[in-house]
Amino acid sequence: MKNLFITFLFATLIASCNNNSSQKLPILGRHEYLETESGTDTVYHTIKPFSFVDQDSSVITNDTYNGKIYVTDFFFTSCPSICPIMKVQMLRVYNEFNADSTVMLLSHTIDPEYDNVEILHNYATRMEVNSSKWHFVTGEKNKIYDMAQTSYYIATRENESAPGGYEHSGAFILVDNLRRIRGVYDGTKAEAVDELMNDIKTLLVEVNE
Amino acid sequence: MNKFWLVILLIIAWACGPGSGNSTYQSLSDADQAKFEKYMILGKEVYSSKCSNCHQIDGKGLQGLIPPLATSDYLQNNQSAIPCLLKAGSKDSLIVNGRSYPPQMPAHDISNLELAEVITYINNSWNNEYGFMPVRKVDEILRECD
Numbered sequence: 001m002k003n004l005f006i007t008f009l010f011a012t013l014i015a016s017c018n019n020n021s022s023q024k025l026p027i028l029g030r031h032e033y034l035e036t037e038s039g040t041d042t043v044y045h046t047i048k049p050f051s052f053v054d055q056d057s058s059v060i061t062n063d064t065y066n067g068k069i070y071v072t073d074f075f076f077t078s079c080p081s082i083c084p085i086m087k088v089q090m091l092r093v094y095n096e097f098n099a100d101s102t103v104m105l106l107s108h109t110i111d112p113e114y115d116n117v118e119i120l121h122n123y124a125t126r127m128e129v130n131s132s133k134w135h136f137v138t139g140e141k142n143k144i145y146d147m148a149q150t151s152y153y154i155a156t157r158e159n160e161s162a163p164g165g166y167e168h169s170g171a172f173i174l175v176d177n178l179r180r181i182r183g184v185y186d187g188t189k190a191e192a193v194d195e196l197m198n199d200i201k202t203l204l205v206e207v208n209e
Numbered sequence: 210m211n212k213f214w215l216v217i218l219l220i221i222a223w224a225c226g227p228g229s230g231n232s233t234y235q236s237l238s239d240a241d242q243a244k245f246e247k248y249m250i251l252g253k254e255v256y257s258s259k260c261s262n263c264h265q266i267d268g269k270g271l272q273g274l275i276p277p278l279a280t281s282d283y284l285q286n287n288q289s290a291i292p293c294l295l296k297a298g299s300k301d302s303l304i305v306n307g308r309s310y311p312p313q314m315p316a317h318d319i320s321n322l323e324l325a326e327v328i329t330y331i332n333n334s335w336n337n338e339y340g341f342m343p344v345r346k347v348d349e350i351l352r353e354c355d
Binding site: 082125126 | 262263265271272273274275311313315
């Protein structure tokens with residue numbers, strides 16, 4: 001009971017901190033500081049260049065998201081565990097920002113051997129989403145895993161004992177127009193995705209300044 | 210402590226239980242009404258652990274990928290196929306409310322009693338009124354599965 005009270009207290013405190021909507025979102029990841037003649041420059045962690053293929057066989061790269069902000073996740077179509085919940089939540093983001101072309105989505109398969117273009121095409125068609133806004137991508141497995149680990153800081157690995165054979169994070173990652181990570185959210189929780197949608201609105205103000 | 214919460218839970222469940230609104234419940238004998246109430250509580254737990262990842266907490270499924278259980282003509286019209294489907298899975302496409310869904314229903318390691326509980330729960334949640342599924346009926350049906 002005492003724990004519950006303390007949790008509640010913290011939740012209230014955190015909620016009251018978040019009320020300031022004019023605040024900018026933090027820039028996440030490891031920062032580097034470069035000494036220059038005029039002082040110190042901060043270099044932020046950015047998403048590395050990538051090249052994958054989406055559900056329409058289009059090549060998808062950083063340039064596809066040029067000037068956009070996007071939410072990304074990692075899943076696989078035959079996933080029996082958290083993926084359908086993540087997709088229900090991602091669909092909420094899709095519907096909320098359907099009319100705003102600045103907001104895009106990017107879902108990577110972590111099972112590219114099975115999830116080829118045709119499987120992803122069927123999946124996206126059944127999801128009833130527009131492929132110009134929401135790309136489901138496949139590609140070389142080690143490149144997808146490398147992006148997950150080194151660019152988005154997501155742990156993903158094969159594990160025979162996990163449901164469906166893969167262990168993976170349910171995180172949604174918010175990336176800004178300068179390829180910087182601005183938020184990480186639990187894509188299996190409706191409240192966390194509410195927060196993500198609020199943060200997208202905050203970020204849109206900054207991007208449109 | 211656990212016992213205390215269980216009692217509280219049972220009181221809440223009794224107070225907010227299926228009671229008056231559900232015609233299935235009203236048609237049952239006193240003994241079956243008690244069983245129905247118990248199934249509804251335990252069935253919800255089975256649903257949360259084995260079903261809701263895909264079919265979702267609200268039973269609505271996922272677009273054209275995972276069929277809904279809330280308002281489902283398939284569920285309503287195929288009660289005697291449901292225990293076999295849940296236990297053995299299916300490699301056939303299913304047509305639910307006029308729409309075809311991919312063959313992705315996995316097999317489940319589930320007892321007959323859990324089947325009775327979860328089917329009763331699904332049958333009587335989200336405004337569904339598809340009837341009571343006692344464990345004796347699950348036993349009968351499972352003997353006839355293909």
